[in-house]
Amino acid sequence: MTGLSRPEARRGASMADVAKVAGVSSQTVSRVANEKTNVDHATRERVLEAMKEVGYQPNHAARALRTGRFKSIGVIVFTLSTFGNMKTLDAITAAAAEVDHTVTVIRIPDPTRGTVSGAYRRLSEQAVDGVVIIFEAHLLDRAEITLPTDQPVVVVDSNAGDGFTVVDTDQTTGAREATAHLLDLGHETVWHISGPEASFSALHRAQSWAATLSERGITPPPVFVGDWTTDSGYRIGKEIVARGDVTAVFAANDQMALGAMTAFHEAGLQVPGDISVVGFDDMEESKAFWPPLTTVHQDFTEVGRLCIQSLMREIETRTHTPGRTLVPTRLVVRDSTAAPKSAA
Amino acid sequence: MTGLSRPEARRGASMADVAKVAGVSSQTVSRVANEKTNVDHATRERVLEAMKEVGYQPNHAARALRTGRFKSIGVIVFTLSTFGNMKTLDAITAAAAEVDHTVTVIRIPDPTRGTVSGAYRRLSEQAVDGVVIIFEAHLLDRAEITLPTDQPVVVVDSNAGDGFTVVDTDQTTGAREATAHLLDLGHETVWHISGPEASFSALHRAQSWAATLSERGITPPPVFVGDWTTDSGYRIGKEIVARGDVTAVFAANDQMALGAMTAFHEAGLQVPGDISVVGFDDMEESKAFWPPLTTVHQDFTEVGRLCIQSLMREIETRTHTPGRTLVPTRLVVRDSTAAPKSAA
DNA sequence: GTGGTAATTGTTTACGTGAACATCTTGCAA
DNA sequence: TTGCAAGATGTTCACGTAAACAATTACCAC
Numbered sequence: 001m002t003g004l005s006r007p008e009a010r011r012g013a014s015m016a017d018v019a020k021v022a023g024v025s026s027q028t029v030s031r032v033a034n035e036k037t038n039v040d041h042a043t044r045e046r047v048l049e050a051m052k053e054v055g056y057q058p059n060h061a062a063r064a065l066r067t068g069r070f071k072s073i074g075v076i077v078f079t080l081s082t083f084g085n086m087k088t089l090d091a092i093t094a095a096a097a098e099v100d101h102t103v104t105v106i107r108i109p110d111p112t113r114g115t116v117s118g119a120y121r122r123l124s125e126q127a128v129d130g131v132v133i134i135f136e137a138h139l140l141d142r143a144e145i146t147l148p149t150d151q152p153v154v155v156v157d158s159n160a161g162d163g164f165t166v167v168d169t170d171q172t173t174g175a176r177e178a179t180a181h182l183l184d185l186g187h188e189t190v191w192h193i194s195g196p197e198a199s200f201s202a203l204h205r206a207q208s209w210a211a212t213l214s215e216r217g218i219t220p221p222p223v224f225v226g227d228w229t230t231d232s233g234y235r236i237g238k239e240i241v242a243r244g245d246v247t248a249v250f251a252a253n254d255q256m257a258l259g260a261m262t263a264f265h266e267a268g269l270q271v272p273g274d275i276s277v278v279g280f281d282d283m284e285e286s287k288a289f290w291p292p293l294t295t296v297h298q299d300f301t302e303v304g305r306l307c308i309q310s311l312m313r314e315i316e317t318r319t320h321t322p323g324r325t326l327v328p329t330r331l332v333v334r335d336s337t338a339a340p341k342s343a344a
Numbered sequence: 345m346t347g348l349s350r351p352e353a354r355r356g357a358s359m360a361d362v363a364k365v366a367g368v369s370s371q372t373v374s375r376v377a378n379e380k381t382n383v384d385h386a387t388r389e390r391v392l393e394a395m396k397e398v399g400y401q402p403n404h405a406a407r408a409l410r411t412g413r414f415k416s417i418g419v420i421v422f423t424l425s426t427f428g429n430m431k432t433l434d435a436i437t438a439a440a441a442e443v444d445h446t447v448t449v450i451r452i453p454d455p456t457r458g459t460v461s462g463a464y465r466r467l468s469e470q471a472v473d474g475v476v477i478i479f480e481a482h483l484l485d486r487a488e489i490t491l492p493t494d495q496p497v498v499v500v501d502s503n504a505g506d507g508f509t510v511v512d513t514d515q516t517t518g519a520r521e522a523t524a525h526l527l528d529l530g531h532e533t534v535w536h537i538s539g540p541e542a543s544f545s546a547l548h549r550a551q552s553w554a555a556t557l558s559e560r561g562i563t564p565p566p567v568f569v570g571d572w573t574t575d576s577g578y579r580i581g582k583e584i585v586a587r588g589d590v591t592a593v594f595a596a597n598d599q600m601a602l603g604a605m606t607a608f609h610e611a612g613l614q615v616p617g618d619i620s621v622v623g624f625d626d627m628e629e630s631k632a633f634w635p636p637l638t639t640v641h642q643d644f645t646e647v648g649r650l651c652i653q654s655l656m657r658e659i660e661t662r663t664h665t666p667g668r669t670l671v672p673t674r675l676v677v678r679d680s681t682a683a684p685k686s687a688a
Numbered sequence: 689g690t691g692g693t694a695a696t697t698g699t700t701t702a703c704g705t706g707a708a709c710a711t712c713t714t715g716c717a718a
Numbered sequence: 719t720t721g722c723a724a725g726a727t728g729t730t731c732a733c734g735t736a737a738a739c740a741a742t743t744a745c746c747a748c
Binding site: 014015016026027030031033034058059061062063064065066067 | 733734735736737
């Protein structure tokens, strides 16, 4: 219409726009937006009205630039496709929301040196006040993840170096309970299906299983190494069937336990009649497996809650307090375990 | 030491700091940071060196304030605890990473009017360039979710109003295939375990099931309404056992199918001998259920990919192009379905 | 009435970046 | 030698916000 070129993209209304409409200074608008008390009631009403009129939305970037706070937590995760990671992320998201923070997720394709570091760097450029690393990798050590801005970090599910703040499930006690449960039922020994070698939770569970056997004077049999998936459990289940001498299996997660049970069923073995099975995780579905699975319950909600709690403390106090918090597990006995036939 | 109070918190090094060390202007540092070509090679090296020396990290807030872009996608989701949502989020995260964007998750406790709107508003204050709503709620309509800044939005898994850009699994065809499969095996009718009433995907699957029966002159039996959980499937399974006249069940997801099968097993019914079961989703575990579950495979990865693709287009072109994209499903026949005994 | 105090509102400024524009080299053709 | 284009670099400024400080008003005790 006119010769003037108008600003190409309509950006949202700013405090200045609100101020003009309300007939106040933009600082007063800021005060209203931040719910400061020292604003006259009538003025506040007028400003709120003006905000509505111009459709004011606070500009997060400007606010963050000014305050240095993003009100957001970064989460680095290897995959969302495992029950544990998903549950933990869910809990972290809920806990973060309670303290009015959002969660920014970065998924790493591959837990190798380069990618972790890269992701961390990528995330530290992002708008986050702190980072949770849900990660299973032997590589994690202080040197690997250099902290460019000394950002608060909490690590879940890892044997990370002492410099880190760690929140984790008490893998050791959980695996001990599972193994002891089978031994107490009268099984002569317990075989183990472990998670992948690169995983620290897998390692912890395997070590604890072996230690429990050793303490009772039993030499641990060889470990079957899986990769957390149902498929690997199934494959290993067939190997176990082929052996013919196994009466009790402790799988490092429920999915592998499920796969193994399928192999047993296919071979005509009864669970728990011929062979007992214990899992780890206590997925929602585990109680509906056939038979309902005896397993070690993990309190992922608590893990997530503690992550955020630790992280927020580090953020607010600007201190770094390394340490390890362990969340207890609970053995849930269902129908996949029983005394061995020989003992019956 | 001196009477001067020093700035309390050490903020990261800025471009100005780098510039001072490198002996250039901060604009040149900016050019190096943004990989512009018009910088002398020697100068670039010097700046990169200086960046390393002072530990420079770009300030995301300042950059976002200047450019108006956050390089982040917001995702509003009701729960991460269903297989589908989790998988979709996973795919979205991966697809977003490919275009160098992060993902900010907001979990809604409850899909009621207030919370959706509130979350949307909360998210629109956040540092995101666009929003994906993974949501199942009848309430979604253009009026409900007012778009204050006219932010790009893509909706998944919903029957949202025509104003929205929607990406969804082809629920209708999937449910039709599942139902037809059972009928083709010779079952006189097929019973349905649906998802919760408030869910549109549940509604679509139920409608399509009913339509498939009707087309063949069969009056659809009453629907059993579940809530997606294994528990509800188990409860309904027991009801089905009590009826005694059911030979074929189509469950709206795999978890409910699993629960129902557990109830059947407990009652001594053979699957598929006495009763056939079909699920929907094709979880990783479904092939290891006992028996391995016949189900409708959903391509969540593709859904996530298309979401980001559509969203990025809207973000980049600043246009809004409503429309519905359907991702095909695939019936996966395993061992939970067979011809009815009467027909054998 | 005067001084003082508390409550409210306004003004100035800086956060770190990148676009727009200005300036300064360098090299080469005329 | 001069002129001039192309490339490299510097300067200025605004994005929207909130802290720090300044100014104004109203009220109350004496």
